[in-house]
Amino acid sequence: MTSDVHASHAVSLKKNQKLVHDVLMTAENPLSAYSILDLLREEGFRAPLQVYRALDKLVEFGLVHKLESLNAFVACSHQECSHEEPAVFMICNQCESVRELGDTGLDNHLGKLAKKQDFALKHTTVELHGQCSKCT
Amino acid sequence: MTSDVHASHAVSLKKNQKLVHDVLMTAENPLSAYSILDLLREEGFRAPLQVYRALDKLVEFGLVHKLESLNAFVACSHQECSHEEPAVFMICNQCESVRELGDTGLDNHLGKLAKKQDFALKHTTVELHGQCSKCT
DNA sequence: AAATGAAATGTAATAACATAACATTTTTCA
DNA sequence: TGAAAAATGTTATGTTATTACATTTCATTT
Known part of the structure; x- marks a missing residue:
């Protein structure tokens, strides 16, 4: 399994990363980490760190952005690009x-x-x- | 006592606003609200709200800026201008x-x-x- | 000067956002 | 397959910010 970060198609996400990314892709608006946590309790999430760790990676990959003025996160809207x-x-x-x-x-x-x-x-x-x- | 906000010279600050502003003017780097609180305990500050309320006003006056990416505050460096x-x-x-x-x-x-x-x-x-x- | 209303302040409690520390499991790759 | 790296689980704690309510200060009007 390769993880060609910043190469658009080639990032293969881990389970928690995928869950968090999916929630953000689906959301209309930015979500706080704790909102994400609540949305993923049914999937087995129990603690903030599970969200924050996934978010860290997703941000690193360029798939998610943090909005500093809101303390919230959005999926990158550039679906098919390098996220750079x-x-x-x-x-x-x-x-x-x-x-x-x-x-x-x-x-x-x-x-x-x-x-x-x-x-x-x-x-x-x-x-x-x-x-x-x-x-x- | 007039409060000609955004008119550079004419803002007259209340006690707590003055204390918080002075701390930020003196500081080399941005300060978090809680750092400011600690620096002002000797002056009688006891609770975060005393800092946040002063900061709200100072930001409104344009005398202080919030750095969203740091959750910290700095004095406006444009001393003699309209802060607009x-x-x-x-x-x-x-x-x-x-x-x-x-x-x-x-x-x-x-x-x-x-x-x-x-x-x-x-x-x-x-x-x-x-x-x-x-x-x- | 007393009455009034608005702004500022004091204080306690709590909400919201984020990380440290440590144990365990899964994945990668030589 | 075995070792190293990455990801995950969990508890506790640290950091940032607000709610709610009581009281005081201060400018203004009478």
């Missing part, structure tokens, strides 16, 4: 829906900004809060 | 130092992106993690 690109999240304060967008222009901009400051950029968190089109 | 502009935070994973930068180009970019998606943008969280110049 930084992203922007638009989070509706009203309906809690999240839209994930890639934006190479933004990535370039942030890259330049970091370079200008001699900052070795490793990870970007870009989360926009407001009201989505449906809610206005 | 969105900002980028560069956070060193090694020394935990934070540099706050204004970037109107970025703000424009994010504004356009939101507009394109019919998203009524209220607040932006942009936090860059990596290694600062001193640590490389």
Whole structure:
């Protein structure tokens, strides 16, 4: 069993990772770790660590993103890609829906900004809060 | 006593707000609410709410920012300005130092992106993690 | 100055988010 | 097949944040 992380098709998930990923893929909105735990009690989950460990791996694989401003998690919406690109999240304060967008222009901009400051950029968190089109 | 919020010079802080703000102004790095609590026990602080309530106000005034990816707080580094502009935070994973930068180009970019998606943008969280110049 | 209402504060309890530590099982691969 | 690495199970604990309720401070109006 290979685990070609970041190669889209080739990540083979363990049991708990699969369960957590499935829950997030199915969910309409971001879920907290404890919500996931509750949703998976029927599947035998008993403790937060089972969720957090799976989430750690899924985030590492790029299959799940953590929304820092919500302490919640979403499945990556780029189904058939490498899950490598930084992203922007638009989070509706009203309906809690999240839209994930890639934006190479933004990535370039942030890259330049970091370079200008001699900052070795490793990870970007870009989360926009407001009201989505449906809610206005 | 006036409270011209967002008018740089004219915010007059209450006792607890002043204490919390002073601690953050003095600190080299971001502080968690509970670190602030510990630093203010000598001043009579006994409970987290005393810190969180002060922080809420200070954030509202634009004098303090919350770093969502750290669950920690920093004083706004724009001493003599309106504290209104969105900002980028560069956070060193090694020394935990934070540099706050204004970037109107970025703000424009994010504004356009939101507009394109019919998203009524209220607040932006942009936090860059990596290694600062001193640590490389 | 007394009355009023809004904002700020004090305190205890609890909720929500996350990790440490240790034992065991499963998977990988030489 | 046997050793090492990864994943899992479980308990306890650590960390971050809020609810609920009582009291005090402070600006304003009369």
